[in-house]
Amino acid sequence: MVSIIISAYQNDRFLIEALNSVVTSAKNFQFEILLGVDNCKTTMNGLIAKKNLLPKNLKIFYFPKVGTYVIRNSLANIATYENLIFFDSDDIMNDVTIEETIKALKTKDIAKFKYFVFYNNFDWNKRTTYQKSSGYHYGCFAIKKNSFLSLNGFEPWICAADGEFKWRTEANNFKILGIEKPGFFYRRHNTNLTVKGNTGMNSPIRKHYHKIRDEKAKNNQKQKLDVLYTINYLPVEIENILEYEKNFSQLKIHNPYLTNNLQEIIKNGVVQTKAKNTENIKKVFQGTEKQVSVINYDRVNQTQQNKIDRNSAPQIKIDRLKSRTSNNWKDHFSNVKKGF
Numbered sequence: 001m002v003s004i005i006i007s008a009y010q011n012d013r014f015l016i017e018a019l020n021s022v023v024t025s026a027k028n029f030q031f032e033i034l035l036g037v038d039n040c041k042t043t044m045n046g047l048i049a050k051k052n053l054l055p056k057n058l059k060i061f062y063f064p065k066v067g068t069y070v071i072r073n074s075l076a077n078i079a080t081y082e083n084l085i086f087f088d089s090d091d092i093m094n095d096v097t098i099e100e101t102i103k104a105l106k107t108k109d110i111a112k113f114k115y116f117v118f119y120n121n122f123d124w125n126k127r128t129t130y131q132k133s134s135g136y137h138y139g140c141f142a143i144k145k146n147s148f149l150s151l152n153g154f155e156p157w158i159c160a161a162d163g164e165f166k167w168r169t170e171a172n173n174f175k176i177l178g179i180e181k182p183g184f185f186y187r188r189h190n191t192n193l194t195v196k197g198n199t200g201m202n203s204p205i206r207k208h209y210h211k212i213r214d215e216k217a218k219n220n221q222k223q224k225l226d227v228l229y230t231i232n233y234l235p236v237e238i239e240n241i242l243e244y245e246k247n248f249s250q251l252k253i254h255n256p257y258l259t260n261n262l263q264e265i266i267k268n269g270v271v272q273t274k275a276k277n278t279e280n281i282k283k284v285f286q287g288t289e290k291q292v293s294v295i296n297y298d299r300v301n302q303t304q305q306n307k308i309d310r311n312s313a314p315q316i317k318i319d320r321l322k323s324r325t326s327n328n329w330k331d332h333f334s335n336v337k338k339g340f
Contacts, residue, residue: 012046
């Protein structure tokens with residue numbers, strides 16, 4: 001009846017708590033949890049250590065380093081149910097969220113929630129004392145699968161693509177219901193995507209994506225994206241979870257959305273920034289993987305998106321980025337490959 005889609009990076013501490021809260025909220029309904037691990041051994045090691053505690057409705061997928069939004073697109077495309085919920089891997093879902101979602105999506109395209117805010121460790125006994133948000137969350141929301149795919153999902157950005165998607169849904173007159181009852185408890189900590197310097201609200205990358213979104217709005221470019229940006233992944237069986245790393249390395253998956261040449265990015269004007277900001281850009285694009293030769297985004301914590309009262313955010317335009325193995329990166333992934 002509902003598919004809950006979660007991406008996780010550098011999260012071995014809060015993930016089990018998040019998964020358990022989803023199970024509690026969905027206990028009276030048919031559901032599945034689709035968890036995409038963003039090329040992160042830390043997260044996988046946490047899952048392996050607690051594999052006996054994992055929900056039976058959980059499906060795990062190991063991805064190359066692509067960020068939250070490509071993972072969301074890829075998993076939404078294979079979701080079993082028509083009702084989708086995008087959820088963050090270190091938040092706590094409220095007991096009523098699944099019920100409210102199913103009720104809302106009977107007549108609406110999208111359901112968005114207000115939320116409570118807490119810091120670091122969650123205390124259920126103090127839940128009534130947590131601050132309630134004044135607005136609705138951009139990144140954690142429910143949507144009909146057909147509605148999501150009708151716009152070809154999110155831009156394949158490292159952060160802030162949910163703000164652009166929000167604008168596109170509103171511009172296309174989607175039926176959106178704002179639910180006053182908080183749908184989840186949002187965990188604030190110093191590695192939130194909107195807090196970290198590399199992708200924070202004042203970072204060059206985020207500002208650049210804001211410009212892309214604003215340009216779309218100015219020109220009323222509300223049409224669906226050219227393609228649904230997806231990528232190949234490795235389904236991970238819980239029974240054989242220790243084998244994931246060996247199996248994944250044999251696939252030799254590369255990331256066509258990134259390039260290994262920072263100078264080419266700057267030269268082509270993909271990143272428009274003053275010279276003094278160049279080092280900030282380099283921090284995001286730092287490092288390459290030896291076997292795959294793609295940019296390593298390990299410096300970017302992509303686990304969280306869209307926090308209290310955040311503005312919509314566009315990101316680095318990548319339509320000119322090329323992998324070493326392709327003249328046109330879009331050709332590789334215009335169709336999702338469902339498993340291996």
